[in-house]
Each structure stands twice: as C-alpha cells, then as structure tokens.
Amino acid sequence: MSKFEDYEIIKKLFGGAMGKTFLVKLKKTGVEYVMKRIDYLDEQDKKRADEEVEQMKKLESRFTVKLICVFPDRMELCLILEYCKNGDLRKVIDIKPENIFLMEDGTIRLGDFGLARELTQKYYETFAGTKFYLAAEVYLQNRMTYMSDMFAFGVVLFELLTGQHPFQSSNEQTTIDKIKNGQHSDLPNWVPQEMKTAIIKMINTV
DSSP, rough: OOOOOEEEEEEEEOSSSSSSEEEEEEETOOOOOEEEEEEOOSSSHHHHHHHHHHHHHHHTTTOOEEEEEEEETTTTTEEEEEOOOOBBGGGGGSSTTTTEEOOTTEEEEEOOOOOSTTSSSGGGGOOHHTTSSSSSHHHHHHHHHOHHHHHHHHHHHHHHHSSOOOOOOHHHHHHHHHHHTTTTOOTTTTEEEEEEHHHHHHHHOO
C-alpha cells in the first residue's frame, strides 16, 4: 500500500479551505503524479469523501483522469491521480471549466470531480465560477440530474465556439438569474444549424 513518504512534493498546484493539490514524484520511479490531500472535519465529511472516491474508481475511461491509488495520512485522505502536463483548458482558451485537462498527445481528460472543495458545502453552493455551470433546476429545485451535466457540457461547447458564456452578464447574480429564466445569447450564424440545435437544447433546462 502506498504512503505519503513514497512521494516527493515538487510544487503546490492548488489550495482550498478543505484540501490542497500538489505535483509530486514517486521516489521509486521518478514518475510525476498529482496528489490531492483532503481534510476531514468530521465523520460525515469522511463518509462523503469515501463515497466520491468509490465513484471515481468506477470511472474507467481514456477521457477521465485516472485515479492511481488512495491512502490515509493522519487526518487527511491522499489521492494519487494521473498528471496532465499541459494543464487545463484555461491555459489555452479563456473558458471557466478547470476540470478539463490536456495530455501531451493532445487528447483531453476530465478530472477534479470536487473532492478538494469544501466537503461541508452543498454542491450547488460552491465557488462563483462553478455557479455559472449549474442548471436552472439546481437553483430552483435544489436537485441535480443527468440533464444538469448536459447543461454544463452545453455551456462549455458554447464557450468553445464563441469565447463567451451563453448567460454572460455584468455580475454574478444577474448571470444566475438569466440561467434560471433561460435567457441565453444566440450562437453566431456561422455555427451549423444541427450544432446550434443541439447546444440550445442542452442549455435550455427551464
């Protein structure tokens, strides 16, 4: 079983109130990984983190960041993940979802499924950037479905095509209100009609 002492910390990548993320190197092989250290506040946090880890273990796909191993270290849970050397899509284009990562061969991986956020917060009460990718049903009914994921995917596609959020406004609350009311911008005329139809269906959840 792996342990913290098996890894050398190269640098800190991200730090939140409840968890920190590091670039590390396995001492035995020199291979680089990402280590996420998740703090436990109480047993409920521990249970929630354990459940999310179990879900991550089931995500076997070449398009998701691979979970290498998990081990405890004092009052923290350590996750060792595949390292995407080219960073997230924000490094390439100005979109918000920082859980889409670029591999050396140009392929992408989906990762960072929320384990480093504050575990005691409800999913729909996370930091401002994430709020812009939550469907209207999350705000209006406090629930998430598979369509909530389709909404977020549609927003990302819209941004990839236009460089702008479909519900963009001058402030956070107005953007959220526009999401609740389905008041999105139009896609440019050069976007193929079939693609327009698909994206609009994704982001129209009202």
